[in-house]
Amino acid sequence: MLASLRNSVLSLVRDKALLVWVLAFPIIMTCIFMGMFSGIEDAYTAVGSTLGVVRDESYTAAIGLDETIQAISDASSDQHICDVTYYESAAEAKAAADAGEVDAYLTVDGEGTPRLNVTHAGIAENGSLPTSFLVEVLDFYLHARNAVEKVAVTRPELLATGDAQSAFTGNAVQTVQLSATKNPPSADARYYYALLAMAAGMGATAAMDSVRRLLPTAGPLGARQTLAAVPRWRMLVGALLGAWLCQLACLLAATLFMWGVAGVPFGDNVPGVVGALAASSLMACAAGALCGTVTHMETGMISGITCLLSLFTGLYGTASQQLADSIEATAPALAHANPLWQTTNCFYSLLYYDTPSAFLESFVALLIMALVFLALASMRMRRTSYDHL
Amino acid sequence: MTTFRTYLKIFLSHRVYIAIYLVMLSLVGVTIGLSTSSAATGEFQPTSVNVAVIDRDGSELSAALASHVLAGNNQVDVADEKRAIQDAVARDQVSYLLVIPAGWGEGLLDAARQGTEAPNLETYVSYYSGAGRLVDVEATGYADGLYGMAATLGGSGADVIAATDASWEGSTRVSMIEQAAAPLPASIVAAAEFASYPIFSSAMVCIAVLMSSVGRQPVRDRRLASPEPAHARNLALLGACVTIALIAWAWNFGLEVAVLGGSALASSPVQVALVGAALLVYALVSASVGFLAGQLGVSENAANALANILGMVMSFLGGAWTGLSLLPDELLAVAHFTPAYWATLVIDGAAGMGEVSGATVMPLVGDLGVCALFGVAVVLVGLALGRSRARAQVA
Numbered sequence: 001m002l003a004s005l006r007n008s009v010l011s012l013v014r015d016k017a018l019l020v021w022v023l024a025f026p027i028i029m030t031c032i033f034m035g036m037f038s039g040i041e042d043a044y045t046a047v048g049s050t051l052g053v054v055r056d057e058s059y060t061a062a063i064g065l066d067e068t069i070q071a072i073s074d075a076s077s078d079q080h081i082c083d084v085t086y087y088e089s090a091a092e093a094k095a096a097a098d099a100g101e102v103d104a105y106l107t108v109d110g111e112g113t114p115r116l117n118v119t120h121a122g123i124a125e126n127g128s129l130p131t132s133f134l135v136e137v138l139d140f141y142l143h144a145r146n147a148v149e150k151v152a153v154t155r156p157e158l159l160a161t162g163d164a165q166s167a168f169t170g171n172a173v174q175t176v177q178l179s180a181t182k183n184p185p186s187a188d189a190r191y192y193y194a195l196l197a198m199a200a201g202m203g204a205t206a207a208m209d210s211v212r213r214l215l216p217t218a219g220p221l222g223a224r225q226t227l228a229a230v231p232r233w234r235m236l237v238g239a240l241l242g243a244w245l246c247q248l249a250c251l252l253a254a255t256l257f258m259w260g261v262a263g264v265p266f267g268d269n270v271p272g273v274v275g276a277l278a279a280s281s282l283m284a285c286a287a288g289a290l291c292g293t294v295t296h297m298e299t300g301m302i303s304g305i306t307c308l309l310s311l312f313t314g315l316y317g318t319a320s321q322q323l324a325d326s327i328e329a330t331a332p333a334l335a336h337a338n339p340l341w342q343t344t345n346c347f348y349s350l351l352y353y354d355t356p357s358a359f360l361e362s363f364v365a366l367l368i369m370a371l372v373f374l375a376l377a378s379m380r381m382r383r384t385s386y387d388h389l
Numbered sequence: 390m391t392t393f394r395t396y397l398k399i400f401l402s403h404r405v406y407i408a409i410y411l412v413m414l415s416l417v418g419v420t421i422g423l424s425t426s427s428a429a430t431g432e433f434q435p436t437s438v439n440v441a442v443i444d445r446d447g448s449e450l451s452a453a454l455a456s457h458v459l460a461g462n463n464q465v466d467v468a469d470e471k472r473a474i475q476d477a478v479a480r481d482q483v484s485y486l487l488v489i490p491a492g493w494g495e496g497l498l499d500a501a502r503q504g505t506e507a508p509n510l511e512t513y514v515s516y517y518s519g520a521g522r523l524v525d526v527e528a529t530g531y532a533d534g535l536y537g538m539a540a541t542l543g544g545s546g547a548d549v550i551a552a553t554d555a556s557w558e559g560s561t562r563v564s565m566i567e568q569a570a571a572p573l574p575a576s577i578v579a580a581a582e583f584a585s586y587p588i589f590s591s592a593m594v595c596i597a598v599l600m601s602s603v604g605r606q607p608v609r610d611r612r613l614a615s616p617e618p619a620h621a622r623n624l625a626l627l628g629a630c631v632t633i634a635l636i637a638w639a640w641n642f643g644l645e646v647a648v649l650g651g652s653a654l655a656s657s658p659v660q661v662a663l664v665g666a667a668l669l670v671y672a673l674v675s676a677s678v679g680f681l682a683g684q685l686g687v688s689e690n691a692a693n694a695l696a697n698i699l700g701m702v703m704s705f706l707g708g709a710w711t712g713l714s715l716l717p718d719e720l721l722a723v724a725h726f727t728p729a730y731w732a733t734l735v736i737d738g739a740a741g742m743g744e745v746s747g748a749t750v751m752p753l754v755g756d757l758g759v760c761a762l763f764g765v766a767v768v769l770v771g772l773a774l775g776r777s778r779a780r781a782q783v784a
Binding site: 021298 | 507510523533583704716
């Protein structure tokens with residue numbers, strides 16, 4: 001058994017395919033992600049757009065509107081949501097919008113109702129959020145003005161002292177932001193977890209190669225090994241154990257790199273993270289062993305299938321994350337059947353939950369998948385060995 | 390010609406690769422396009438945020454606040470338990486979770502009478518906090534309205550709500566500025582940008598598999614021993630590569646236009662053509678990279694790894710998956726050296742084109758040219774290397 005283990009480890013290290021997939025691939029992608037996500041937190045918090053304001057009579061006549069615009073365009077305040085350029089007429093503002101200088105421009109009609117004119121290009125570039133923000137702020141301005149007017153009808157003295165205005169715009173109600181999870185939600189952790197899951201899945205190719213070498217159909221060496229006076233299960237277990245150890249070592253190194261260099265949060269449960277990696281790689285090895293018994297399976301197919309499964313963990317950008325989320329919401333069983341999803345879920349649970357139950361669910365699911373794959377593989381392996389001898 | 394036909398036969402015999410990389414991954418791209426909400430052109434659709442409210446107060450005021458916050462947003466039901474709240478926030482099921490603490494309504498009325506600050510509302514915000522902030526503005530705005538009415542007009546809770554709701558009528562009007570050219574729907578843009586990955590990986594994998602089977606020792610020896618000159622031999626191979634790229638492009642782009650682009654094809658044919666041209670050039674560049682890998686004698690396994698890693702790096706760097714506006718400046722500088730960046734630039738430019746004229750189309754054609762130059766350069770390197778390697782081996 002030790003001999004097959006050593007043999008398997010040596011051939012995997014010499015072959016380099018495993019090293020490329022399970023070690024080099026996540027490290028390269030981590031470097032790319034590091035560069036990409038250096039700006040992603042800002043992208044979710046800052047809501048930047050450029051707004052043109054038509055400063056005509058109606059605009060100046062609207063009480064308090066200019067103060068509102070100035071408040072949201074003050075770059076030094078935390079309420080900053082847009083940069084403002086002033087125009088003298090609507091025609092000038094429209095020309096600027098057509099030329100792409102501003103994303104939207106604001107006009108005020110005779111009754112003092114603000115109207116926002118939005119460019120398609122602005123929506124296409126930044127999405128509808130910045131505009132929704134502007135609309136929300138303008139709506140609040142409009143509603144507060146209505147309210148003050150309403151108060152002025154019954155209690156004009158409050159308007160004169162300014163109490164009415166300050167009662168509505170004094171920010172009397174505040175929200176405090178609490179944290180429900182053990183660690184603050186992180187936007188980019190999802191990409192890194194999906195990447196680790198993909199690397200683990202790609203590791204199946206290594207197990208497949210190791211098992212293939214033992215098959216009697218693998219050539220003279222395979223035939224000799226089948227005839228050897230060593231129980232077959234020992235050779236298989238040895239080969240698989242070797243592949244598993246190699247893969248685990250590579251994954252651990254990749255995870256250390258992510259944690260140490262890219263600063264990816266993994267929570268403080270180190271045994272849990274190692275356990276998750278071990279279970280994921282075990283599952284991948286079992287899947288690889290099963291694939292190894294299928295005659296026409298090639299390594300390219302495993303990587304193709306892993307690429308496909310990675311889509312449902314949300315590796316390929318925001319669009320694929322939305323797709324993955326909607327599948328999880330509508331057909332959770334389908335999402336949970338994806339072994340790579342279970343891997344990412346292990347990391348998620350370790351990061352966010354203070355109870356181990358969610359982690360254990362995914363951990364056990366991975367182990368069960370591994371057992372099923374192994375059982376199927378061993379059944380097929382027996383048959384292959386007798387069929388061909 | 391015989392060699393060329395044989396190459397295509399070899400390509401077609403690798404059905405599993407075609408099924409996974411070409412068919413399945415491109416179907417995924419179309420699915421992503423279908424799931425991307427496409428706003429009806431000409432009308433502004435405000436951002437709808439996933440919101441949950443946990444009302445521990447149960448007063449009239451808290452109910453009014455809750456219904457105001459939920460209106461216009463997607464309501465998500467979250468139980469008032471720690472695990473449920475954790476799930477909702479960590480999995481991004483809700484972007485904004487508002488907790489109205491017990492006694493809030495009563496406290497607000499008292500505070501308004503005395504002119505002090507009202508009790509705080511509690512929120513949990515997921516990491517897409519831009520959307521969370523939007524709802525926060527909405528919630529505090531309405532709560533400020535309740536406070537203001539209670540402070541000025543006073544009265545019972547029901548009076549305050551009625552007065553606030555009366556003032557909270559009407560809203561800012563939003564209209565889209567009409568432009569000469571109809572913009573492309575977001576769905577086809579999302580699908581086209583995703584397509585850079587299936588196109589690159591399928592073209593490269595198929596070509597690399599083809600070349601590795603052509604490059605096996607006995608086959609290689611026979612090919613090199615034939616009287617066929619090196620350039621004819623390489624041209625036949627290049628022709629097969631171009632055909633594979635054309636198939637990858639035609640399948641991906643054709644599928645997108647058929648499923649998502651029916652109306653766009655009629656309303657903005659030039660933009661659709663530009664998107665198609667961008668993908669076509671990118672497919673040819675992918676084929677040239679596959680050709681180079683084959684000329685270098687890369688093994689099937691390594692080609693597979695290269696196709697996936699390079700494909701992903703390019704799609705990410707090109708901004709095809711997360712948008713160029715999210716890339717930091719340093720990375721954007723690096724991205725200029727990848728063909729995917731130029732292809733994405735054309736797709737984005739075509740999608741948001743204000744009017745179709747020489748002045749708007751020509752710069753995009755220039756970008757296409759830059760993208761194509763990458764392919765030409767790679768092919769030249771491949772031809773030169775193939776020639777010298779063949780000579781070295783014959784010698």
